[in-house]
Amino acid sequence: MNDLIKKLVEAYGPSGFEDQMRALIRPEIEPYVDEIRVDPMGNLIGYKKGTGGGLKVMIAAHMDEIGLMVTHITREGFLRFTSIGGVNPQTLLGNRVQFADGITGVVYSDRNTNRSTVFGLEKHYIDVGAADRESCPVPVGAAAGFAREMLVQGERLISKAMDDRIGCVVAIETLKKLGDSPHELYFVFSVQEEVGVRGAQAAANAIHPDVGIALDVTLTGDMHEGVEMAVRLGDGPAIKAKDSGMIAHTGLVQLMKKRAEETGIPYQIEVLTGGSTDARAMQIAGPGCAAGCLSIPCRYVHSQSETVDRRDVEGCVALLTEILRHPIDL
Amino acid sequence: MNELLKQLSEAVGVSGQETDVRLMIKDLIAPHVDEWQVDPMGNLIAIKKGTGAVDLRVMVDAHMDEVGLMVTAVETNGTFKFAPVGGFDDRALLGKVVQVGSKRVPGVIGCQPIHLATTSERQKIVPRSSMRIDIGSADKDGGKGKVAVGDRAAFLTPYEELGRVALGKAFDDRAGCAILIELLRQPPYPFDLVATFTVQEEVGLRGAQAAAFRVQPDVAFILDCTPAYDLPVPPHVDESPNVHLGRGPAVYVMDRSSIQDPRLVSYLLRTAAENDLRVQVRRPGGGGTNTGSIQRTAGGSAVATVSLPGRYLHAPCSMIDLDDYDHMRRLLEAALRGLTPAVLNRES
């Protein structure tokens, strides 16, 4: 599984520019689904027929990552940029980014004489080694993602874009393990989640599922003087009760808890006060669906060192597999 | 269900208007005391004759009054402005239910809905001056005369027990009153016991000042409630709570109003240990009780304060521990039964 994770997290794919991700994921799922399609927004949708008597279930993991987009090239050849999704300027200084065509750059900021303040994005730039504006190989409008190799530290996996490639991995691994399911399953590898759960909105409006399950990362409450939260890294997948965008379907939450308890998968209950997932879009699309989310606890979200625990990932795969193999009685 | 505590906590007696509580307590104690009187301030003073074995004049005090509000003006939209009677945290008042005046007319404390508040208003404590009591009256008639300026308002909070804790209003100091009543119901003590149910504690320990002058005790025990701050604080705040709910009555060493008589403090702690009763020493510091008045009013008395810990006192709904209550009652009874002049001997 580590090879697959490494392949996906290191790949390029900021919101709106997910082509390379789609190309990587497609062959991974092709053998395990009955139909595969790409919708007009770019969502990759794998459909797996049910054995009958089940519900229409949409599983969503987003392929996109946060990134930067070039807005202006200075006379000296530095690239000013804006953010794609929630980029924290504190994570940028000295870090490297990659563009779609493989060009890499270094991010730095204008001279900061007051070290106690952090500059906004507008005072940062990307240096791709260009001598001046004219010779700059990157045009305005080009999108960059972070560039960082995955690090394995015991059970911990550390990389950029764990959010939400790790969710994609859970979806892929679940498909591989699943076998028969009574449900009509739509595995959606969604686009543009980081800019407002947009891809999942379009997909859910086309699919109109009965049940929607997002796979995404969540914050943890085990960091030094960090956010107060009951979720800890390594304590198992988190079943979402609420985040700032939605309240999970209580019946689905109960069912997830029950499946975890039946099979002895350690789990936690998540109440997240900042952020939301594709489940928010699925819940309100068309006639609405019972929406929930299985979360992978992750430290340092939206940095280049998003950290997850392999056991949580495996637990998440096991739990999702259990949920999908059995009737979903809400 | 502790019926006595229920009856007393649901009674209304905001400082300066304690009549209902006074009448209730008078009826409760009359069969168990030899004489009682009401002094000019409204303190209820009762004497329970002793066996005469010990020659001491002993006073036990609990205050009858509770914190509340007073109606100060009627607005054109029918709501009432109010002023506090006693000390409050304004944050405790918003959105709470009150009963106004002698007819106990129900009302609510309202303010501007948050949707209409500016961002900066939302980040500030809503001042009392922006809150109103609303009994539903439509114009300046004060609910057809049911409520008038000068009426006092108390919280409307039914007494309730949840396992070993009780919820209710005015445990400060009706819990003290309840314990004092229970002490009076017991067989005679070795000395004449003077029970004072005093007025106006919450507005400056005033009733007890007059009562102590009349009683002139050698020894006085003051029964009160103390706020318990045993609540979770942010992890990096290193503060130990002043008292803990559930760890027994709190014996005072010092507060803002007085330094307790050390002979009585050690006598109380010793008595608790000998009788296997829970007791805790209240963290010395702020706060004041009738002790401050009683200690110094008439030539000085040996005083000791025992308080029942209560969370959210001076708020619409407070919480006490019924085991603490029980241990406090037993501690006081044991202390009274064993009290002799020897306790007051000064060692070397």
Next chain:
Amino acid sequence: MNTFELLQTLTETPGPSGFERDIAAVIEKIWQPLVDEIRTDRLGNLIAIKKGSGRRRSGEDLRPRILLAAHMDEIGLMVSRIIDFHGQGFLRVVNLGGVDIRHLYGQRVVVHGRDGDVSRNLKGIIGAPPDSYLPVSRRDKPFDLESLVVDPGMAYDELIRLVSVGDAVTFHQPLLALENNRVAGKALDNRCSVAALTVCLEVLKDRTHAWDVVAIATCQEETRLLGAATTAFELRPDIAIALDVTFGNGPGASDERTLKLDEGPVISFSPDTHPGICQGLKAAAERLEMSVQSEFVNTPGGTDAYAMQVARDGVPTGIIGVALRYMHTMVESINLKDVERTGRLLGEYILHLDGQTLSGLAEGLMSEK
């Protein structure tokens, strides 16, 4: 059941956003005798249909239908953490919907037991340490959710057996009768509209009306107008009316931004209302010689109408409601008569819906009135 008792039942039954099962069951019982069909959907909306007597539309099996949406969810709290403090158990909570956090200190609550198990319900008080125990940055301010705790007066070991992260917490405040036909309590936003909708169904009970009437007690309005969005999509109404409360005149609420208590239903004129429906409601009030108030709102939003107006290819919408003081507190106050009048007005409006109504609405948009 008189209106006070109806509101007592409705407001004292818990139903915070996302946890509407109990309140839906109570409303279902009340509406059952008044309608032809009733069911709850997967999201938790309660959907009741009272059939009309009018002609079915050509080529469809449906009559024209009016959807009446009153959200049944209330603001509340959710357990986010269980704290062990010197052996005592406390709960940290987050808000469900727009709770006015300034009002929480000293409030009594019910913690709904683990996995919705009623036998595990707990009562408690919301408390906070005094300022002197808080970091300087948090003093002299309203208590925030990081300082406030739910205190069930219980040992930690006992507490964790009864409560889990993710459990709902509701406010405990019995409905209070005030002077002047007014009442105060929790969740009057929007159970008073559920009561008004009930009055409307009672008005229609033995009367013939051409249109189908779909009454919905919607879920999760306070968080995201969820139930209205999904049911309006699913049920394809021809007209949709949201019943919701609006700001009542009172302390700190100026005349120009609020409506008066006691002076009748409030008809909203807003981008998310159709002018023809506003006129229709006003005409109904005139027929009843009922005093009504108009509210003019510059931007859409804030009620279920916002979501219903843009369902599928668009729906003509209206908003009607009751003026309410102290919104999103535990002492929300309204006048009972306003509730009854709102129900009667809506009933009168529905009785006059006919085969021409829809074309009238369409023509109205092209005339110069």
